[in-house]
Amino acid sequence: MVTVFLRTVFIFFLLIVSMRIMGKRQVGELQISELVVTFMLSELAVLPIADRAVPVSHALVPILTLLSAEVILSFLETKSNKLKKLLGGEPATLIRKGRLDAGELARHRIELEELLAEMRLCGVFDIADAEYAILEENGRISVKPKASKVPAPAEDTGIAAEERGVARALIVDGELNEKTLRASGFGKDAIGDAIAESGTVQKAVFLMTADDAGNYSIYIKEEGGSVSPFSGRLKKGGDK
Template identity: 40%
Template sequence: MIITFIRTLTLYFLVVVVMRMMGKRQIAQMQPFELVIAIMIADLAATPMENTGIPLLNGVVPIITLLSVQVIVSFISIKSEVVREIICGKPSILINRGKLVQSELRRLRINMNDLLEQLRGKDYPNLSDVEFAILETNGELSIIPKTSKRTVIVQDLNLKVQQEELPITVIVDGNLLYSNLQKTGRDEKWLHRELKKQGLESIKDTFFAFLSSEGEFFAQKKDLN
């Protein structure tokens, strides 16, 4: 039992490290070869966990090998457009200047119901509102609407706005995040003044506090129960 527990923990941490080294991507954002490697790694890790008779190295070595393959292929695909097209493929235009590209739909075996469903999922229920629809190499559908249907942005209105900043968290569950407070350019005296303005006596009484991108301070009191 202890051996199984140790083997499981070892493989778990190994797989976590390997997946982190593969990059910060969601499953839906993975390229086909990355998804295949992820599935194979999961299968290789499960086998030594289920059968203690199989040496642990029989799972560790193939996992490290697959990680090496993924890193090498990713590096080569960055340097070579040809290799990238072979490994990952290339985007496909399904709608070109408002017209369906029927040859691409047939080649990718996408029927109209599937395409319309994806368009609705992107908040474009009308096909006539779409200028371009591009199926990316990771399977995601990118939509470029017609000029008359695109969302109005600040630039369209010729307005001058202040540069947006990231909000900074300064207190989490009664604990002060000193490094974050320093990033705000404020000190603890300022923090205590702001807390008192919101009816909080101390940092320990605060569940969560942050400085918004507009420079406004927000804090919430910690529940007693």
């Protein structure tokens, strides 16, 4: 049993290091070679854990070989477009200038319903609103809406738009996050005033966010699990 434990710990850390070296991409964004390596790694890693008769070297050697080969191949792909196209494929245009390419859909075995669902995820709810839809190498579909369907940028309409920066989570489940509070540049007094304004106490705050401009939202826990929002603007100054 000790052997199984030690092997599991060893293989676990080996896989963590391997996946870390391979990169941070999510499963849905894996390239073909990365996907193959990931599947193979999971199978290989289990062998010496499940069967004590199998020496660890029977997993170690293929895991290190696959990992190195994957990193080397990825590097070579960045140096050669031909190799990149050969191994990773090319993006395919499913909708070009508003015209759906049924041939490309069939070639990539994508059903119309699937395309519509992916378009909805991109915020385009009508196929007539899409100017381009491109099937990317990692299998995702990116969609460009028609210019007439895109909201005009503030600078084009002459409206003065405020840069609001990033909204940070200052309080999560009643706990004040000192680090994000410091990063926000607001003081505890301002946070306290905002909570008082919302008519609650810190412990009852489910989530409080504030952006760089001071626009805050407080989500208050209520009985029955519902959460009600409250918004306002933090006062600058005071303690920091």
